[in-house]
Amino acid sequence: MTDTQTPNFDKAEAPSGRLDVSAESAPASDNGAELSRRAFLRTAGTAALATAAIAGVAAHASAAPSPDPNEAKARLDHSNSNFGPTNEPIAQENPESEVTEPTDAGDVPVFWYSMDIAKKRISEGGWARQVNVKDLEISTTLAGVNMRLEAGAYRELHWHAAGEWSIMLNGNARLTAMDNQGKSYVKDITKNDLWFFPAGVPHSIQGLGPDGCEFLLVFDDGSFSEFETTLITDWLAHTPREVVSKNWAGAPESALEPLPTHELYIFPGTLPTQSAEQEAQASAGANGVSPVAFDFPMHTMKPTHESASGSVRIVDTKLFPVSTTVTAAYVIVKPGGMRELHWHQNADEWQYFIQGQARQTLFDNGNKARTMNFRANDVGYIPKTLPHYIENIGTEDLIFLEMFKTDTYMDVSLNNWIRHTPERVILDHLKISRETLAAVPTEELVVVPGPKVS
Ligand code: MN
Ligand code: MN
Helix, strand or coil, rough: CCCCCCCCCCHHCCCHHHHHHHHHHCCCCCHHHHHHHHHHHHCCHHHHHHHHHHHHHHHHHHHCCCCCCCHHHHHCHHHHHHCCCHHHHHHHHHHHHHHCCCCEEEECCEEEHHHCCCCEECCEEEEEEEECCCCCCCCCEEEEEEEECCCCCEEEECCCCCCCEEEEECCCCEEEEECCCEEEEEECCCCCCEEEEEECCCCCEECCCCCCCEHHHHHECCCCCCCCCCCHHHHHHHHCHHHHHHHCCCCCCHCCCCCCCCCEECCCCCCCCHHHHHHHHHHHHHHHHHCCCCCEEEHCCCEEEEEEEEEEEEEECCCCCCCCCCEEEEECCCCCCEEEEEEECCCCCEEEEEECCCEEEEECCCEEEEEEEEEEEEEEEEEECEEEEEECCCCCCCEEEEECCCCCCCCCCCHHHHHCCCHHHHHHHCCCCCCHHHHCCCCCCCCCCCCCCC
């Protein structure tokens, strides 16, 4: 079991050796260390174990200031024993809520949610689920929707008051839209491509072969609801038929009979027989085809920064001009690596985890911090200017999105900052040696490597 799989408890208790033994004897699963320390706490009356744990805490305590001088000891002795009941799967996913990091402190709001506990709205043709501010109270600036469409199935023609950013997670789709000059847009989208529809721009999404698609939508409003958008069928079903008739050159009532009387939302349809270009040309007529690029082919993009530890692709209005309110960073962190300590000057960060396992600590001003774990399909949220890191604690590549409600990507790297501030000033503050400071990277690496393995 590598160090990155047993990130917290075992490192802190290195002097005792006892807890390392229990971790190693646990099943070789990703949760082995967490299971063993939870098991330990359930049976912490065992004097030898408790003594070993307390010895470990004493060796560690000076590095972990706490508002309660007894907290560091209490979190690992019988004070933190637990008879249950326990929701084991949830507890295993976030072990640091039961045995908090010694550096965690104070009352920090939850900044985790999962699409896997969001209610699915299932229709013939696919499904949708969302995480907005009602689910994750801290997420005020952005909301996310996860959607699946079978081949041929539509997300109905619609629009909304929020801007819609999206990434294709799997499969293929055909988009249609009309720009603000009335020009037609039709485009096919594949895995890792992006699109953006500004507020009020009408559009549709249709799954293509062989098996439709699944994608993530991110809206520039935390209170956005996917289930309250403006749908063409919903609107016309609530418009007097004689008004619809008048609007359509006096179409007789019998001709309007087939109009749906309720919204379709997601529903099966006919697969296209023409290319996107052909359909765009055919539907454009005298208005012409839209010159606006509502999509961005990120699958062809080289990383903005890349190292042996990972990469980041930053897509803001410099590359994707139509996306004026949403900026994205697509990050890959190799096992053991870490998205370095940093913060963002201009926007909150909404996160979506695509693959792997991560942990991060949200530091809040005034002696407050909370560490939580994240897995694929989870959502995270970090308020503007609050510092954080994202560490890969799994065995596969960690892939996640950093999303911001802004037109410009901005961040500050702790390393970049302290290596470009007078050395005297940094040494006076941090009390570290000149040699330690000199080993800190002199610039922002974005993703830093894990400890060297000999
Ligand atoms: Mn939409
Ligand atoms: Mn960040």
